[in-house]
Amino acid sequence: MELVFLAELAVNGAMTGLLYSLFAIGLVLIYKASSVPNLAQGALTMLGAYVVLAFADGLGMPLWVAIPLAAIVMFGLGFGIERVALRRLAGRPVIMILMMTLGLDIFLRGTTMAIWGATSASMELGVSYEPLFLGDLFISRIHLVGSIVTLVLFGAFMLFFRTRAGIKLKAIADDYTASWSVGISVERGVGLSWALASVVAVAAGVIWGEIQGVDQSLSLLLLKGLAVAVLGGLDSILGAVVAGIILGIIENVGANFLDPLVGGGSRDLIVAAVLILTVMIRPHGLFGRHDIERV
Amino acid sequence: MFYRLSGVYHTDYVSDSRIYGVPADRNMAAFCLIIGLAAPFIIPSLYLNSYMLPWLIWTAAALGLNLVTGWAGQLHLGYAAVMAVGAYSAIHAVRFGVPWEIALIIGGLAAAVIGSLFAFAALRVKGLYLALTTLAMQFIMDWVLTHSAAISGGSHASLQAPTLALLGQQITSDTGYYYVAFGWCLLVTIFMLNLKRTGLGRALVAVREKDYAAAILGVNSFYYKILAFATSSFIAGVSGALLVATFFFLAAPEQFSVNVSIQVLAMVIVGGLSSIIGSYFGVALILLVPGLVNSAVASISQGLGVQIGVETLAHIPNAIYGALIVIILLIEPLGLGKLYGNVRDYLMVWPFDQIRK
Amino acid sequence: MQEKPEVEPILSMNSVEVLYDNVMLAIKGVSVQVPRGEMIALLGSNGAGKSTTLKAISGLLKTERGRISRGEIRFEGADITEMLAQKRVERGICHVIEGRRVFEHLTPDENLTAAAPGGMSRAALHAEKEKIYAYFPRLAERRNSASGYLSGGEQQMLAIGRALVTQPRLLMLDEPSLGLAPFLVAEIFGIIQKINREEGVSILLVEQNALAALEIVSEGYLIENGRVVMHGTAEALKANSDIQEFYLGGGEGTDFHNVKHYSRRKRWLS
Numbered sequence: 001m002e003l004v005f006l007a008e009l010a011v012n013g014a015m016t017g018l019l020y021s022l023f024a025i026g027l028v029l030i031y032k033a034s035s036v037p038n039l040a041q042g043a044l045t046m047l048g049a050y051v052v053l054a055f056a057d058g059l060g061m062p063l064w065v066a067i068p069l070a071a072i073v074m075f076g077l078g079f080g081i082e083r084v085a086l087r088r089l090a091g092r093p094v095i096m097i098l099m100m101t102l103g104l105d106i107f108l109r110g111t112t113m114a115i116w117g118a119t120s121a122s123m124e125l126g127v128s129y130e131p132l133f134l135g136d137l138f139i140s141r142i143h144l145v146g147s148i149v150t151l152v153l154f155g156a157f158m159l160f161f162r163t164r165a166g167i168k169l170k171a172i173a174d175d176y177t178a179s180w181s182v183g184i185s186v187e188r189g190v191g192l193s194w195a196l197a198s199v200v201a202v203a204a205g206v207i208w209g210e211i212q213g214v215d216q217s218l219s220l221l222l223l224k225g226l227a228v229a230v231l232g233g234l235d236s237i238l239g240a241v242v243a244g245i246i247l248g249i250i251e252n253v254g255a256n257f258l259d260p261l262v263g264g265g266s267r268d269l270i271v272a273a274v275l276i277l278t279v280m281i282r283p284h285g286l287f288g289r290h291d292i293e294r295v
Numbered sequence: 296m297f298y299r300l301s302g303v304y305h306t307d308y309v310s311d312s313r314i315y316g317v318p319a320d321r322n323m324a325a326f327c328l329i330i331g332l333a334a335p336f337i338i339p340s341l342y343l344n345s346y347m348l349p350w351l352i353w354t355a356a357a358l359g360l361n362l363v364t365g366w367a368g369q370l371h372l373g374y375a376a377v378m379a380v381g382a383y384s385a386i387h388a389v390r391f392g393v394p395w396e397i398a399l400i401i402g403g404l405a406a407a408v409i410g411s412l413f414a415f416a417a418l419r420v421k422g423l424y425l426a427l428t429t430l431a432m433q434f435i436m437d438w439v440l441t442h443s444a445a446i447s448g449g450s451h452a453s454l455q456a457p458t459l460a461l462l463g464q465q466i467t468s469d470t471g472y473y474y475v476a477f478g479w480c481l482l483v484t485i486f487m488l489n490l491k492r493t494g495l496g497r498a499l500v501a502v503r504e505k506d507y508a509a510a511i512l513g514v515n516s517f518y519y520k521i522l523a524f525a526t527s528s529f530i531a532g533v534s535g536a537l538l539v540a541t542f543f544f545l546a547a548p549e550q551f552s553v554n555v556s557i558q559v560l561a562m563v564i565v566g567g568l569s570s571i572i573g574s575y576f577g578v579a580l581i582l583l584v585p586g587l588v589n590s591a592v593a594s595i596s597q598g599l600g601v602q603i604g605v606e607t608l609a610h611i612p613n614a615i616y617g618a619l620i621v622i623i624l625l626i627e628p629l630g631l632g633k634l635y636g637n638v639r640d641y642l643m644v645w646p647f648d649q650i651r652k
Numbered sequence: 653m654q655e656k657p658e659v660e661p662i663l664s665m666n667s668v669e670v671l672y673d674n675v676m677l678a679i680k681g682v683s684v685q686v687p688r689g690e691m692i693a694l695l696g697s698n699g700a701g702k703s704t705t706l707k708a709i710s711g712l713l714k715t716e717r718g719r720i721s722r723g724e725i726r727f728e729g730a731d732i733t734e735m736l737a738q739k740r741v742e743r744g745i746c747h748v749i750e751g752r753r754v755f756e757h758l759t760p761d762e763n764l765t766a767a768a769p770g771g772m773s774r775a776a777l778h779a780e781k782e783k784i785y786a787y788f789p790r791l792a793e794r795r796n797s798a799s800g801y802l803s804g805g806e807q808q809m810l811a812i813g814r815a816l817v818t819q820p821r822l823l824m825l826d827e828p829s830l831g832l833a834p835f836l837v838a839e840i841f842g843i844i845q846k847i848n849r850e851e852g853v854s855i856l857l858v859e860q861n862a863l864a865a866l867e868i869v870s871e872g873y874l875i876e877n878g879r880v881v882m883h884g885t886a887e888a889l890k891a892n893s894d895i896q897e898f899y900l901g902g903g904e905g906t907d908f909h910n911v912k913h914y915s916r917r918k919r920w921l922s
């Protein structure tokens with residue numbers, strides 16, 4: 001195998017992985033505040049893409065107006081979800097909240113499909129399909145754009161968690177009761193985390209919508225986002241980015257070797273295997289907190 | 296009212312551990328049993344076949360998941376994969392020439408073996424990590440099914456189920472299918488009803504509440520977790536096999552996809568964790584209500600002359616199914632079983648319930 | 653003290669009942685008054701209802717499915733019985749909950765930031781932090797290490813410091829001495845006294861360590877079985893023979909062979 005080809009696989013894999021990180025960042029944001037992986041993140045992403053399209057195609061706005069508008073709408077929706085669905089479940093067992101996110105996932109997907117139909121729509125970002133040449137490497141432009149978006153969001157969140165609002169959010173993640181006792185509004189914090197995750201979902205929806213079209217399959221990327229988030233450690237934004245790169249490389253390179261052997265489709269298998277192995281060997285992931293349970 | 300009691304006052308452990316704490320419960324169970332037996336003669340065969348039968352089989356399956364999730368407290372998002380193992384093993388066994396009775400048991404045992412693999416994950420992690428692991432295992436099982444032609448009959452093909460035959464009798468009539476499903480569901484229900492009275496049931500609850508603490512009390516949580524997974528997987532396997540034999544007649548990978556796993560879990564949670572009657576309600580709600588509402592919407596829109604797109608109509612059941620989960624969790628996180636319990640408790644002391652709660 | 657024409661107490665709690673889960677009556681008609689600028693102690697044994705009383709005042713009952721089913725709580729004249737916990741903190745009530753619940757994954761510095769009220773400016777927060785570090789020099793040394801690794805005493809100090817950031821006028825402390833070495837208890841109690849004097853913060857202290865508490869407070873309430881069974885000045889309580897026997901370790905020269913544990917029942921328990 002040529003080294004250049006391997007490098008190309010790795011680089012493109014890493015960039016695809018960074019796009020998975022867009023899901024993972026959303027998952028981490030919500031996990032930090034509510035200690036559950038948000039299984040509705042895939043549905044939110046899909047909804048985000050459709051809302052962008054509704055503004056762009058439906059109302060004829062240019063994309064640079066439609067995307068921020070969609071982000072605002074989704075931000076509000078995130079708060080709404082907390083208010084309506086999650087507030088009453090605060091303090092309930094994890095399984096209930098997990099089931100609630102599943103219910104939301106099914107509901108949002110069903111509603112989105114009922115409104116916009118199942119046929120795939122396209123998101124025209126205007127990024128050229130011409131590959132970019134970096135020395136001898138072919139690089140997909142849209143993946144590059146997406147990777148940059150991920151890194152920008154990552155930087156923004158790292159800064160956010162140093163602000164007062166960000167620190168309050170981290171405090172909520174640590175201890176609900178102690179947060180209440182010093183006047184932090186846990187409800188508002190959880191709502192904010194959902195709102196931010198919904199905005200991230202818009203970004204993911206736009207990039208992935210451009211890559212594979214806007215339809216129900218967007219929500220299926222959730223598994224990859226989950227694998228990335230778990231590998232990175234469910235509560236670490238940095239982990240989500242690093243693990244995205246790692247998973248992307250493993251997946252791309254691995255699939256290249258495995259596909260001929262098993263007749264294709266080994267990507268999902270690799271992702272599922274990474275997820276299982278992470279949980280078995282190192283449940284708190286690469287950068288996650290290691291909490292000890294006591295009797 | 297029909298309870299004719301004013302509360303339950305047990306005076307010894309024997310009465311406390313009876314299956315029916317109240318005579319009225321026993322009467323009601325007997326009534327349901329009679330209705331169940333008589334169903335083929337009172338319910339039109341179309342409804343019998345398309346509503347009653349799947350309801351009973353899914354209830355049996357949901358009870359199996361309830362054993363592991365409700366009683367033993369282990370989150371399981373790969374239950375459909377285990378059902379698939381049972382279904383495919385049983386069908387292949389029958390095609391190989393094994394009689395159905397034994398094939399069903401083979402299916403159950405095969406599912407129990409694979410299901411115990413899930414249990415090894417449960418030994419290592421718990422809570423949502425277990426949920427994620429079982430979810431990933433479900434994806435791997437899906438992948439194996441769709442990619443191995445030897446099992447599934449090719450990636451887009453499906454596997455024809457041979458005609459069901461039990462005790463030397465070919466079963467081909469709707470009534471026959473119904474009784475098979477009814478018998479299986481009854482069997483599982485009786486097993487589950489008795490579970491809480493056995494050492495196994497108590498051990499499982501101990502493991503659920505705190506596995507460390509259970510271990511200190513001398514409950515071997517390792518052993519009981521595996522036992523719980525194996526038992527539940529056995530139920531899943533047989534239910535899966537019966538589902539194909541009496542309802543689908545064809546086995547295809549998408550009948551046991553991740554969405555189905557989620558659906559069974561939804562049935563259990565909506566019904567209420569570790570509630571047996573709740574599982575019946577939960578399955579009925581998740582399985583039947585979306586379709587009913589959809590046809591209601593369709594007919595109302597027709598009546599009003601409003602055009603609703605075909606695609607919209609096709610996706611309304613999904614939206615309703617999701618909404619049902621959300622609403623039930625909001626109204627009563629402990630599910631329909633708990634709601635039923637509330638009503639029962641209210642009626643039990645009625646009209647002497649003047650104490651403000 | 654009692655005879656003085658009473659200025660309005662900063663906190664007055666009138667025959668409050670608390671119900672957990674709609675069934676368990678945890679406190680049964682407790683009335684407590686905290687005069688402005690004073691230090692008051694709630695004494696009593698385990699499970700007597702002291703913590704529940706504090707939670708009723710701070711609004712944290714809701715997190716444990718509890719609610720106030722009767723009575724009212726007034727803070728600076730306003731009825732706060734039904735108010736959200738967060739609003740009560742804004743009004744100036746801060747509750748240092750039991751068990752040193754600091755934000756373990758945050759540094760002490762971030763712990764203090766997290767508690768800052770919405771409107772507090774950056775400069776004001778900085779000044780506030782410096783003031784707190786002056787009270788607790790030990791914290792200043794470790795301001796940037798993870799709070800989970802602080803010692804028990806340091807965590808308790810951080811919890812108190814974090815509460816001070818919210819600018820309370822009534823500070824409620826739930827068992828600050830729990831599990832701490834005696835010299836640390838003395839240090840922390842000294843600082844609490846200092847805060848009370850210098851900041852004019854009224855303090856409601858819950859303690860099992862009655863001996864230490866009665867040294868620094870002006871009045872005490874004794875709670876048993878969810879009821880106030882005794883109320884008086886610290887001196888009066890210290891002098892009371894029942895208190896001495898049951899809460900202060902038997903008074904002087906106790907011969908442990910002859911302790912009449914059950915010969916003298918706690919009369920107030922019926």
